[in-house]
Ligand SMILES: Cc1ncc(C[n+]2csc(CCOP(=O)(O)OP(=O)(O)O)c2C)c(N)n1
């Protein structure tokens with residue numbers, strides 16, 4: 001899966017970008033997803049001809065948004081950061097929405113950029129001027145953890161060490177290092193000695209004080225009806241088991257969020273309701289103590305339960321997230337009350353709480369399951385059902401789910417069973433996230449499958465070429481309602497409120513006349529493309545064929561024409577998503 005360069009002669013005299021490349025290898029950056037550009041032609045040459053295109057290896061992408069989404073998906077599935085290289089200002093602009101997604105998803109990523117030459121006297125006419133911007137990092141500063149434009153090789157070493165360390169320190173996120181073209185292309189002679197990277201690693205998790213653990217344990221042990229909101233947690237199996245043990249010891253109701261990756265077995269008797277974007281406020285309202293394990297939106301969730309009345313439960317907040325709350329983006333959500341505030345990651349707090357709480361008597365809450373309904377048309381529900389039947393006994397990692405997915409459609413029983421959504425609500429991430437997960441999980445025996453809307457697919461479809469070129473098997477099922485349907489629902493809402501004709505809701509939303517041949521777009525990039533599937537009896541056989549192709553190493557896309565419409569959310573969501 002690597003493009004192998006012809007050998008390059010060994011040279012005594014090196015270039016600035018060779019040193020930067022050597023530092024990337026020392027930092028163990030496995031891949032660089034990129035779309036090329038002259039602003040970093042020096043670094044490009046160093047990766048190919050100085051490092052031989054390995055450790056890091058380039059992954060060519062057809063769009064910068066795909067490059068960043070691939071790095072995002074890779075980090076979600078592996079917990080490890082990879083790099084992205086974005087050409088000067090224009091590539092950075094293309095990649096910026098995906099950087100925002102990664103930021104909101106708290107995913108580590110090293111974003112490299114380039115500019116210049118910063119020295120105006122060395123700029124080529126026209127193009128170097130267009131592609132030089134003052135303070136280029138300002139484009140992404142509000143949704144990266146740190147950025148820098150180093151002016152020398154030693155400064156670049158330090159910038160890369162710091163960028164990787166900061167990106168990997170919780171709360172994790174992308175960092176941006178902008179490499180001056182002149183620095184990359186400067187002759188430097190011998191390689192300046194590389195620092196010992198082991199001395200610059202991210203710190204180990206911070207532990208909460210004994211006092212706060214005691215206070216939290218006291219509230220939980222004395223609770224009549226505790227609830228746990230499990231949000232952003234790691235993919236560790238040990239941490240997964242510890243959460244189960246804590247919930248069982250406390251006999252607490254557990255809620256999970258469809259915005260974040262699998263965090264608790266959804267078929268466990270204590271799992272209160274299917275994972276949802278807006279969890280069931282009515283169920284939560286029965287709780288007197290709520291333990292929020294880095295839940296994305298605790299304030300919004302508590303408000304959904306208690307409305308404008310004071311929140312009738314004690315709240316224990318476990319999160320380091322406030323360390324990166326700043327002024328520009330409000331992705332930090334509302335400010336939740338916290339009667340006990342543990343400023344640490346959930347994985348650090350849970351084992352300590354488990355040791356400190358008293359066991360509560362069993363009181364299993366009744367489970368809500370989606371009522372059995374016979375499939376009458378091809379819908380997201382029937383797609384889910386067929387997929388579930390065909391993958392029983394296969395380890396699957398779902399890298400994306402469509403907006404119309406109901407959390408009751410499929411159970412998650414392992415931290416890798418579901419990798420969450422796009423973080424920032426930026427449509428178009430689905431294909432790239434899927435390819436990134438496929439890169440991370442290749443060879444593990446897990447099948448990566450992204451189920452996504454046609455709008456999401458169409459915006460990000462060229463990420464698929466990267467998957468076919470580098471032989472990264474994955475399955476993409478397009479829940480194709482031929483519409484930006486989420487927004488049809490918004491138009492319907494507005495029309496109703498204003499007493500205007502609801503039947504116009506499709507205008508400016510519907511993607512038909514002509515219908516787009518989604519499978520052909522996949523085939524054009526070397527994937528197996530199946531569909532459109534219109535009939536219920538075609539659904540299962542075509543998915544079966546698709547799964548077989550993926551198991552044999554293919555990238556396969558199935559265009560499934562689903563009827564427009566979302567299942568009534570199971571878990572009390574009164575508000576349709578406004579995105
Ligand atoms: C980059 C971006 N553009 C537009 C939107 C607004 N938006 C939210 S959902 C949506 C529709 C997505 O369509 P599709 O993936 O087909 O899912 P469907 O709504 O049809 O279920 C749009 C356009 C967005 N969130 N992000």
Ligand SMILES: [Mg+2]
Nearest residue numbers: 453454483485
């Ligand atoms: Mg759609």
